[in-house]
Amino acid sequence: CSTQTSGEASPSSTFSFEMLDMESVPPPYQEVQPHWFFCRRADDNISWLPFSREDSDKLENTLNSGENDYVVVAVDGERYDVHVKERKRYAVYWEQAPTEVRRCTWFYKGDKDTRFMPYSEDFSTRLEEAYMIAVTLDEWKRKLDFPTGETVILHNPKLIMQYQPIGLQDDWVSSPSEQTRPRTVKRGVDNIFVEIPDGEPENVDHLVFMVHGIGPACDLRFRSIIQCVNDFRSASLSLLATHYKWAQQDGQVGRVEFLPVNWHSALHGDATGVDEDIQRITLPSISRLRHFTNDTLLDLFFYNSPTYCQTIVDTVALEINRLHALFKQRHPEFSGAVSVVGHSLGSLILFDLLTNQRNGSRSREGNSDTLEQTLIRLGLQQYLSTLQAENLDLESLALCQDSDLRDIGIPLGPRKKILNYIKRKWLPEVSFNFDYLWFGLNFSHSKNCNYVDYEYFDVGIGQVSIDYPQLAFHPQTFFAFGSPIGMFLTVRGLKRIDPNYSFPTCKSFYNIYHPYDPVAYRIEPMIVSEVDVEPMLIPHHKGRKRMHLELKDSLTRMSMDLKNNVLGSLRTAWQSFTRLPVAALPPVEEAAADVEAESSESAEQTEQPEIKMGMLNGGRRIDFVLQEKPIESFNEYLFAIQSHLCYWESEDTALLLLKEIYDKLGVALEQPQQC
Numbered sequence: 001c002s003t004q005t006s007g008e009a010s011p012s013s014t015f016s017f018e019m020l021d022m023e024s025v026p027p028p029y030q031e032v033q034p035h036w037f038f039c040r041r042a043d044d045n046i047s048w049l050p051f052s053r054e055d056s057d058k059l060e061n062t063l064n065s066g067e068n069d070y071v072v073v074a075v076d077g078e079r080y081d082v083h084v085k086e087r088k089r090y091a092v093y094w095e096q097a098p099t100e101v102r103r104c105t106w107f108y109k110g111d112k113d114t115r116f117m118p119y120s121e122d123f124s125t126r127l128e129e130a131y132m133i134a135v136t137l138d139e140w141k142r143k144l145d146f147p148t149g150e151t152v153i154l155h156n157p158k159l160i161m162q163y164q165p166i167g168l169q170d171d172w173v174s175s176p177s178e179q180t181r182p183r184t185v186k187r188g189v190d191n192i193f194v195e196i197p198d199g200e201p202e203n204v205d206h207l208v209f210m211v212h213g214i215g216p217a218c219d220l221r222f223r224s225i226i227q228c229v230n231d232f233r234s235a236s237l238s239l240l241a242t243h244y245k246w247a248q249q250d251g252q253v254g255r256v257e258f259l260p261v262n263w264h265s266a267l268h269g270d271a272t273g274v275d276e277d278i279q280r281i282t283l284p285s286i287s288r289l290r291h292f293t294n295d296t297l298l299d300l301f302f303y304n305s306p307t308y309c310q311t312i313v314d315t316v317a318l319e320i321n322r323l324h325a326l327f328k329q330r331h332p333e334f335s336g337a338v339s340v341v342g343h344s345l346g347s348l349i350l351f352d353l354l355t356n357q358r359n360g361s362r363s364r365e366g367n368s369d370t371l372e373q374t375l376i377r378l379g380l381q382q383y384l385s386t387l388q389a390e391n392l393d394l395e396s397l398a399l400c401q402d403s404d405l406r407d408i409g410i411p412l413g414p415r416k417k418i419l420n421y422i423k424r425k426w427l428p429e430v431s432f433n434f435d436y437l438w439f440g441l442n443f444s445h446s447k448n449c450n451y452v453d454y455e456y457f458d459v460g461i462g463q464v465s466i467d468y469p470q471l472a473f474h475p476q477t478f479f480a481f482g483s484p485i486g487m488f489l490t491v492r493g494l495k496r497i498d499p500n501y502s503f504p505t506c507k508s509f510y511n512i513y514h515p516y517d518p519v520a521y522r523i524e525p526m527i528v529s530e531v532d533v534e535p536m537l538i539p540h541h542k543g544r545k546r547m548h549l550e551l552k553d554s555l556t557r558m559s560m561d562l563k564n565n566v567l568g569s570l571r572t573a574w575q576s577f578t579r580l581p582v583a584a585l586p587p588v589e590e591a592a593a594d595v596e597a598e599s600s601e602s603a604e605q606t607e608q609p610e611i612k613m614g615m616l617n618g619g620r621r622i623d624f625v626l627q628e629k630p631i632e633s634f635n636e637y638l639f640a641i642q643s644h645l646c647y648w649e650s651e652d653t654a655l656l657l658l659k660e661i662y663d664k665l666g667v668a669l670e671q672p673q674q675c
Contacts, residue, residue: 029135032105032128034060035120035189035196038089039100048102048118050189052074054199059084063103077200077257078330092330093323094226107192108162108183130154131187133155152185160185167192183595193541200237203254206336206476206661207327209320211261213344213482214299216268228648235654239541242672243655244662252667256658258341259323259580263349266315268295274308299345310466316349316467318423324472326399337476339661340506343647344519348482348488356468357505371397378421380414398422423469477508477660481647485511486521497526499614508535509617512538512653514626514643522594524623527614535623541651542672626652 037048038057043637051059055075062084063446064075073082081090088098104118106127119127125148133156137453144152149165162183186192210232212225236256240248247253268275278294302308313365321338328334342350371394387397390408397418405415489497503509513520613622626646647653659669 026133032188033190034103035101035102036060039102041099047115050103050194050196052197052199059101060103074330077255085508094262095265096226107186107189109192110183111181116186116194127152127185127187131160147273160187170200198237198241201248201254204257204331204334204336205254205665206256207324207334207338208256208258208341208657209261209323210258210341210499211316211320211343211346211350212264213342213346214264214297214510215295216264226261226264229258229335232648232654233258235649236658239651239658240654243541243670244667245670247662247667247670253662256661257327259327261316261319261323261346263312263319263346264299266319267308267311272308272311274302303349304438305346306465311632312349313353313466314423314469316346316474317353317471321472322399322401322404325395328393334499336475337664338660339477339479339657341479341481341657342483343481344644346486347483348485350478351480351483351485352466353468353471354475354503354506356466356501356511357470357474359504369394374421376413378417380417383410383414386410426662454513471505474505476506476664477510477659478503478506479510479512479660480522481653482513482517482644483511484519484521486523486526489526494526496529497523497614497616499527499612502615502618507615507618508620508626508660509622510656511622512624512626512647512656514646515628516643519644522616522623523616524613524621527616527622528611533611535625536621538624538626538652538656539626541655624656626650 034056035053036051036059038051040047040049050056053072053356058073058075059082062071069085071084073079073084075082075089079092081092082101087101087103088097089101090098101360102118103121104124106119106124107116108119109116118124126144126146130142130152131154134140134142135157140154140156142154144154146152151163151165153163162185164182189196198440210225210229212228216224233256236258240253240255244253266272275294278298282290282294303312324338340350340354342348369377371392372381372384372386374394375384375387380429386408392400402415402419405418410418466492508525511523512520522535525533611621612619616622628643655669662669
């Protein structure tokens with residue numbers, strides 16, 4: 001083989017030098033990929049949460065199109081609108097202060113911070129410019145000073161730190177270690193630990209309205225109905241991804257939309273003045289407890305008051321109809337059914353509303369009056385120009401609340417006239433008003449009258465005269481969570497619900513409760529009183545009973561087996577004593593016959609007769625009980641209050657709703673793969 005001179009480099013060594021040169025060349029600058037965040041304020045805490053990638057891309061594309069001056073982008077399942085130019089996020093269906101929106105590229109985190117926080121867009125722009133120069137020139141250790149006193153040093157691409165301004169030092173501060181520690185700076189959302197939510201399916205298969213119970217808070221964390229419904233919606237989306245995975249991939253399943261219905265603020269607002277009246281007569285002692293009582297427990301008494309009961313049912317019906325109209329306006333392609341959910345007192349409100357619905361509700365489309373004709377009829381034609389200046393017609397006027405009309409300058413008297421007209425005329429009309437309302441009774445609906453058939457019930461329910469408004473749709477299913485309906489019906493004097501009775505416009509009803517819920521009562525014993533029927537056990541969302549319940553059932557079966565075996569052994573011993581000696585094992589045919597006899601006897605013992613639960617849920621079972629958690633089984637009293645508030649975060653409850661909804665759509669539940 002030939003040898004090479006010392007002055008020549010071998011091909012392999014030349015290649016190695018080239019590789020070293022390539023490694024020493026800094027990577028070319030690439031523009032940072034932004035992600036959009038929104039701000040959430042809770043008390044004194046501020047957190048920034050990311051939009052889904054789909055929503056962030058929509059916002060970024062809108063910004064890059066150059067047409068963002070007055071562009072509004074719908075996000076979060078179209079429950080919020082983002083005004084791109086204002087960088088504000090507005091709630092669509094409920095009252096909520098607008099929140100700040102930010103296009104985020106650079107983030108920081110201090111030693112005591114639990115998550116990275118985004119810089120302002122201007123601050124991020126300066127950081128990105130400095131980073132681009134450092135990468136292009138391969139010059140690091142760059143120091144970037146800001147007018148506010150902060151200093152950022154770009155040590156290298158992986159180490160960038162922000163140093164807080166040094167304030168006026170006191171005489172006794174002697175070391176720089178007592179100064180504020182630097183912050184860690186990161187570029188791009190991919191370099192920080194943040195969970196970006198998955199986008200929601202675009203198609204809505206079903207709409208559900210959720211009505212809260214007493215008080216402004218719905219759980220032990222004192223969260224509002226909006227936050228609790230958000231949790232329930234998130235749980236349903238996760239369950240759809242696991243229990244309807246293949247149906248989603250095939251396009252059979254989209255999502256279920258859950259919207260909160262808030263009536264507490266209207267009852268306790270300035271319009272009624274009830275809070276001021278109650279406050280004047282409230283004792284000054286134990287103020288916190290009295291405030292809690294006034295804000296929550298008094299709602300039960302208000303509902304039994306003729307004045308405030310009317311306010312509550314009007315508010316609930318009007319709010320449901322408003323949300324329904326607004327949802328259809330924003331989802332004109334929606335053709336699915338609608339269901340309602342009531343928690344605690346909210347379930348009783350819905351029960352009373354649904355009991356007093358009628359089949360032949362006049363649709364809103366039947367009202368052909370124009371805005372001008374309506375105002376002339378009300379004697380308010382002077383406000384026509386004010387409403388037209390806001391581009392309001394009758395349909396959009398029906399979506400307005402009292403505060404909306406006040407903001408555009410409509411006085412109190414005309415506001416009340418307009419809102420009353422919308423409720424009574426433009427929305428479905430109320431055609432009847434009973435001096436005495438009958439609950440759980442058989443109403444035979446005819447074209448000209450509502451006839452109460454007294455043959456089907458034992459005791460009538462004397463109730464104050466309430467003019468029940470009509471819903472703009474016929475609910476498919478009514479779900480009651482932790483409901484006192486059974487107790488209230490009993491207190492009203494009703495001993496029995498006729499099996500033939502069903503809601504006039506709603507054919508399905510589920511009474512869902514936790515076994516330790518102190519507010520919940522059953523419904524089925526009021527329909528079938530002659531048989532003691534256990535409630536239906538709601539399956540665990542992972543497809544089996546909870547471990548401690550399985551163990552409890554196993555111990556019960558084992559004790560029964562031991563008891564039966566002892567009796568069987570005594571019987572066998574007596575038979576062996578009194579009969580002639582036989583073979584140790586009986587013939588195969590005889591053994592098989594004994595096994596069949598025992599199995600048939602066991603089957604007869606365990607088999608229960610079919611129970612007909614009347615028409616309130618179409619002949620199906622009504623009472624459904626959740627499985628308690630292992631820790632809850634140790635002390636029923638300790639977890640009683642929590643049990644009444646558990647439904648909003650209960651995956652088992654959410655799965656039961658989804659199964660009922662999608663069974664009616666012909667989509668079967670899939671069992672998730674167990675890890």
